[in-house]
Amino acid sequence: MMDDGVVGKISQQEWLKPTEDGLQNALHKAFQSKGGLQVKNFLHGTWIGHPLHVILTDIPIGSWTAAIVFDALDSMGARKEYKLAADAAVTLGLVGAAGAAVTGLTDWQDIDPPARRVGLVHGLLNIASAGLFAGSLLARRKGKRSRGRGLAALGYALSVAAAQLGGNLVYEQKIGVDHSEAERLPSEFEPVLSESGLGEEKLVRAEHKGTPILLVRRGPQIFALAETCSHLGGPLSEGKLDGDFIQCPWHGSRFSIRDGHVVDGPAVHAQPCLEARIQNGQVEVRKSNCRVATMPTIETEPLPRTGTAG
Ligand code: FES
Numbered sequence: 001m002m003d004d005g006v007v008g009k010i011s012q013q014e015w016l017k018p019t020e021d022g023l024q025n026a027l028h029k030a031f032q033s034k035g036g037l038q039v040k041n042f043l044h045g046t047w048i049g050h051p052l053h054v055i056l057t058d059i060p061i062g063s064w065t066a067a068i069v070f071d072a073l074d075s076m077g078a079r080k081e082y083k084l085a086a087d088a089a090v091t092l093g094l095v096g097a098a099g100a101a102v103t104g105l106t107d108w109q110d111i112d113p114p115a116r117r118v119g120l121v122h123g124l125l126n127i128a129s130a131g132l133f134a135g136s137l138l139a140r141r142k143g144k145r146s147r148g149r150g151l152a153a154l155g156y157a158l159s160v161a162a163a164q165l166g167g168n169l170v171y172e173q174k175i176g177v178d179h180s181e182a183e184r185l186p187s188e189f190e191p192v193l194s195e196s197g198l199g200e201e202k203l204v205r206a207e208h209k210g211t212p213i214l215l216v217r218r219g220p221q222i223f224a225l226a227e228t229c230s231h232l233g234g235p236l237s238e239g240k241l242d243g244d245f246i247q248c249p250w251h252g253s254r255f256s257i258r259d260g261h262v263v264d265g266p267a268v269h270a271q272p273c274l275e276a277r278i279q280n281g282q283v284e285v286r287k288s289n290c291r292v293a294t295m296p297t298i299e300t301e302p303l304p305r306t307g308t309a310g
Contacts, residue, residue: 013117020117028109040266043106044268045265050269051268053107057096059097062093063092063093063096067090071148071152097129101130115169122165122166122169129155180226180230182272186208186285186287201216202216203237203239212226213226213285230262230271234250255271258290
């Protein structure tokens with residue numbers, strides 16, 4: 001992992017702020033239309049429940065590692081096929097790098113400081129690395145193999161530095177991980193709120209041992225989700241309820257209140273869903289596998305057991 005001092009130094013580079021603001025604004029505008037939102041969801045990885053960027057970054061890292069190995073074998077005067085293998089690996093890495101750049105930029109537009117600045121530098125290093133590998137490919141095509149190998153080595157060094165910043169973003173700054181605190185939700189029914197605390201079609205924040213839970217009453221039904229947004233921890237109870245969907249106030253992710261599935265990113269992880277019921281004037285909830293969007297079965301009056309059943 002990259003030294004914390006390096007990340008700290010990057011975070012202090014205030015002169016980057018106007019670039020960050022301008023780029024994020026431009027990206028938000030670019031994805032504003034309905035079609036743009038669909039593209040954005042695709043690039044985030046909403047459809048696979050996992051950040052697409054993380055998958056695509058493996059392609060350049062793996063390919064360029066292979067290219068460096070084949071270049072080393074080639075420079076030792078070994079078989080001619082190593083040249084072809086090295087060139088193919090550089091090319092494949094460039095294709096993967098283009099995908100990783102587009103998805104990374106899409107994710108980055110919804111990241112806040114201080115991670116935003118580290119993400120920007122991570123991206124710039126990757127672009128520089130890809131530029132060097134592109135130069136390497138051109139040199140190889142012109143028969144300048146030593147130059148091609150040199151440029152690839154430089155590009156690889158930059159990509160390693162960029163990957164370390166990427167590691168910091170995920171493991172230290174928790175970008176791309178599920179923030180919903182699913183593991184802290186009760187697995188057995190536990191009281192979280194007095195029944196009188198519910199309001200029709202109102203977003204209500206309840207708590208179980210310090211873990212916030214979102215409750216929505218709709219007629220005889222009660223929907224319950226983890227209240228902490230899976231994207232970056234936004235408070236869903238301060239968001240907007242629109243029909244069956246709750247929108248996070250921080251970056252606009254939308255989730256179904258019925259089963260927690262992601263409707264629109266940047267979130268990619270579903271919002272954990274809970275089963276709710278009324279017992280002795282208390283709303284009780286427990287974790288439920290309600291990812292399959294089926295309507296809850298009404299079991300008791302006046303506020304029956306709700307949530308959704310998997
Ligand atoms: S915290 Fe980012 S969309 Fe909720």
